[in-house]
Amino acid sequence: MMKKTTQAFIGSAALLLSSFAIADTNAAMAAAGEQVFQQNCTACHSADPSKNTFGPSLVGVVGRQSGSVPRFAYSDAMSAAGLTWTEENLRQWIADNEALVPGTRMRHVSITDKAKQDYLISYLKTLK
Numbered sequence: 237m238m239k240k241t242t243q244a245f246i247g248s249a250a251l252l253l254s255s256f257a258i259a260d261t262n263a264a265m266a267a268a269g270e271q272v273f274q275q276n277c278t279a280c281h282s283a284d285p286s287k288n289t290f291g292p293s294l295v296g297v298v299g300r301q302s303g304s305v306p307r308f309a310y311s312d313a314m315s316a317a318g319l320t321w322t323e324e325n326l327r328q329w330i331a332d333n334e335a336l337v338p339g340t341r342m343r344h345v346s347i348t349d350k351a352k353q354d355y356l357i358s359y360l361k362t363l364k
């Protein structure tokens with residue numbers, strides 16, 4: 237009887253620990269992504285919802301309709317793109333934005349490293 241309780245206890249402690257580990261991994265990925273963002277994106281994009289700088293605010297971009305930030309003057313190409321910023325589309329965009337939306341006004345970026353893309357997308361998800 238005693239033994240079973242102990243086992244159950246150890247089992248749930250292990251489960252708890254592994255969910256902490258997952259939370260830690262997400263936080264670490266987002267932190268790494270913030271670095272990638274600062275190096276490659278902040279020159280033109282703000283993480284502040286009320287600010288459009290040279291590019292549209294990226295707050296809430298994951299899942300958003302492309303070209304939909306109020307008061308931002310998108311290119312004709314971007315206004316007509318009709319994309320949803322799913323993870324997959326974001327991945328393609330940061331790997332080669334001009335290939336995804338020919339004629340976009342955003343300077344060419346090319347982040348092809350899969351890990352860096354993952355980090356950046358984890359970070360973008362935290363911008364709410």
Ligand code: HEC
Pocket residue numbers: 273276277278279280281290291292294297301302303304305309310311312313314315321329330339340341342343345347356
């Ligand atoms: C040189 C300035 C510049 C840099 C650097 C830049 N962007 Fe942009 N970005 C823009 C502009 C300008 C637009 C609007 C494009 C258009 O209208 O064609 C844009 C649009 C976007 C959009 C579409 C948003 C929407 O509302 O539809 C996303 C997503 C995006 N950028 C992500 C990024 C990410 C992530 C990085 C860093 C890897 C980055 N951008 C780097 C200027 C930039």
